[in-house]
Amino acid sequence: MSTTQSDRLRGLLEPLVGAEGLDLEDVELSRAGRYRVLRVVVDSDEGVDLDAVAELTRAISTGLDESDLMGEEQYQLEVTSPGAERPLTEQRHYERAVGRLARIKLHEGGELVARILSVDDGGLDVEVPGVKGRKATARRIAFTQIARARVEVEFNRKDKSTEEA
Template identity: 70%
Template structure:
């Protein structure tokens, strides 16, 4: 897609996206046989619902059909939210990933897998999971140190976080829990 076409499409689509309180993350035109595919990726702090994508697709289609921004060749329009594997490149991407596990490649080499605890204008506060029964450790990473980052997919993130913070069980703890449960039943 030429810079001129990209700028023109952005100029046409950004007001539609902004009117829905969404961020226009990406516009991509790719060949598909004798046709093309126009992909519009949108996001927000609250996420994007399927209905919003469908409504935005109808509006964008109308605007694009009323202009020659896509030229005369046929095209397919796709409107979606970013996939889980999209790179984290903007502060808003990191903000939307607070509480999630990410994989970070640092400019100085090495990869780091950690959970975003907080962020500010200069970087991230991370919790690096403990290894072999050790407690998680805190680490600060400045945005300028990050070469690239992505959210790591977790199949059961709630139980993974709970397991990290759960005190080790021993016989004494189990007996105390039983006494608490007995006292609750008697009350």
């Protein structure tokens, strides 16, 4: 039974990432000139701070040095978080995005930008902002209806504590 290098890397990385209390979101191996770049994307419910990234980078580096997964060729290791406009592909991604705006493309066609209010095993409840003075509307979207979704960056969102004051 043959496994790909990506599968073998995931096998090494998942326990190391899990030991730090993080989730392994993605592993990318690419070329940058004469080097290979191994990009490891991690996240958690509380987010990822720089100390956790530094500690995890050391653990991954040691694990890779002790294995032969990267061979003799030089590589650069990058450990990072998903970023502000992360794609939402797993239920836990939607749960972490509760309260945020998301751009959601539906299988049936059409796209909407809505605030994620809650998430359960079947899908999510969202609030679609009103346009031209209309009130916002609530909507239920099943995970099976979603083709793609991505968090939207909000530069001018008012903090709830300031709105209530």
